[in-house]
Amino acid sequence: MAQTAERWTLRAAWAPGIAAIRAHWGPILLIQGVAVALAVAYFNRADLREAVAVVGDLKNRAGLPGAFLTGVVAGGLMPELAKAITGRPGRWDRARVEKVAYTSFVYGTIGVAVTLFYFVQNAVFGVAVGDVRTTLLKTAFDLLGFAPFVSMPLAMALFTFYRERYQRSAWRTILSWRWYRDEVIPALLLCWVFWGPILLCTYALPPDLQFPFSMLMQAAWSILFVFLAMRPAESTEPTAAPTP
Numbered sequence: 231m232a233q234t235a236e237r238w239t240l241r242a243a244w245a246p247g248i249a250a251i252r253a254h255w256g257p258i259l260l261i262q263g264v265a266v267a268l269a270v271a272y273f274n275r276a277d278l279r280e281a282v283a284v285v286g287d288l289k290n291r292a293g294l295p296g297a298f299l300t301g302v303v304a305g306g307l308m309p310e311l312a313k314a315i316t317g318r319p320g321r322w323d324r325a326r327v328e329k330v331a332y333t334s335f336v337y338g339t340i341g342v343a344v345t346l347f348y349f350v351q352n353a354v355f356g357v358a359v360g361d362v363r364t365t366l367l368k369t370a371f372d373l374l375g376f377a378p379f380v381s382m383p384l385a386m387a388l389f390t391f392y393r394e395r396y397q398r399s400a401w402r403t404i405l406s407w408r409w410y411r412d413e414v415i416p417a418l419l420l421c422w423v424f425w426g427p428i429l430l431c432t433y434a435l436p437p438d439l440q441f442p443f444s445m446l447m448q449a450a451w452s453i454l455f456v457f458l459a460m461r462p463a464e465s466t467e468p469t470a471a472p473t474p
Contacts, residue, residue, distance in 0.1 A: 238411060247420030250457040257312035258450045265446035272439050283438045297345035298338040300445060305337020306330055308449035309456075333456055336388045337448070340381060347376050357437065365433045372429055373422055382418050383410065389459035417458050424451055 251258070271278050289296050310330060355367050387404045390413065394400040403409050428447050432440050 243411075243416045243419055246416045246458050246461060247423070247454070249461075250420065250454045253457060254313075254318075254453045256316040256318065257309065258453055260316055261308070261312050261446055261450040261453075265443050265450075268446070269435065269439060269443060272436075279438065282442060286438045286441045289441055294342050294345060297341045299341075301338040301341020301344075301448075302334040304445045304448040305340065305452040306334025308446070309333075309453045312449065312453070329460070332392050333452065336385055337452055339388065340385055343380060343384060347372075347380070359434065359436060365430060368433045369426070369429045373426060377421050377425070378414075378418055382414050382421060385455065386413050386417055386459055389456075393460065413459075417455060420454060420458065421451075424454065 272282060289300060292299070307330075351368055351371060355364050355371070390404055390409070391400045394403070425447075428444075432444050432447070435443060
């Protein structure tokens with residue numbers, strides 16, 4: 231008997247995100263705890279404020295290559311360190327090295343896209359810190375514009391290309407509504423829940439602190455997103471697509 235396609239539901243779209251949180255809550259909480267500790271220390275230590283300003287200045291001077299390198303560290307390397315610290319290092323083999331290297335490339339690319347997006351945001355909304363209206367506008371523009379139309383589709387497309395072993399036929403899958411519905415929307419829902427409160431905090435922080443704070447949060451997000459993006463091939467959760 232031929233199988234019929236499962237009907238899409240909002241509950242089903244939420245399921246992969248919930249599975250991702252359950253699978254990796256340890257390293258995520260560790261990274262978020264470090265980010266909160268950094269923010270608290272920043273407001274209480276002048277020497278840390280000076281150090282953070284120096285790091286931010288170096289990042290700005292490095293331009294887009296610096297943005298790419300920042301994405302590599304935040305999205306590819308820091309999540310692996312957090313997993314190791316929380317006792318979930320996993321086995322290093324050729325497949326894992328390849329996956330981490332590709333993840334680093336993806337988040338380097340996203341780092342460049344985010345830097346360009348922030349440039350546009352600052353040009354449109356200004357750089358006022360602590361202004362409620364500016365913070366809300368930037369957060370809304372990020373979550374409702376950049377996320378659904380740029381960052382989530384771009385990152386998921388790159389991982390789909392990886393899952394299908396770089397075959398050109400992958401683009402036929404990517405350029406379809408069904409792919410956006412089944413792949414991007416679950417990631418987008420989790421993105422709104424994860425990044426909504428974090429962006430409100432980030433845009434309200436002093437500019438020097440925004441960079442390291444968002445870099446740490448990007449590391450935590452990478453753990454969740456990679457789980458979602460790779461679940462058809464690697465996840466054992468009930469929500470995973472069957473392996474061909």
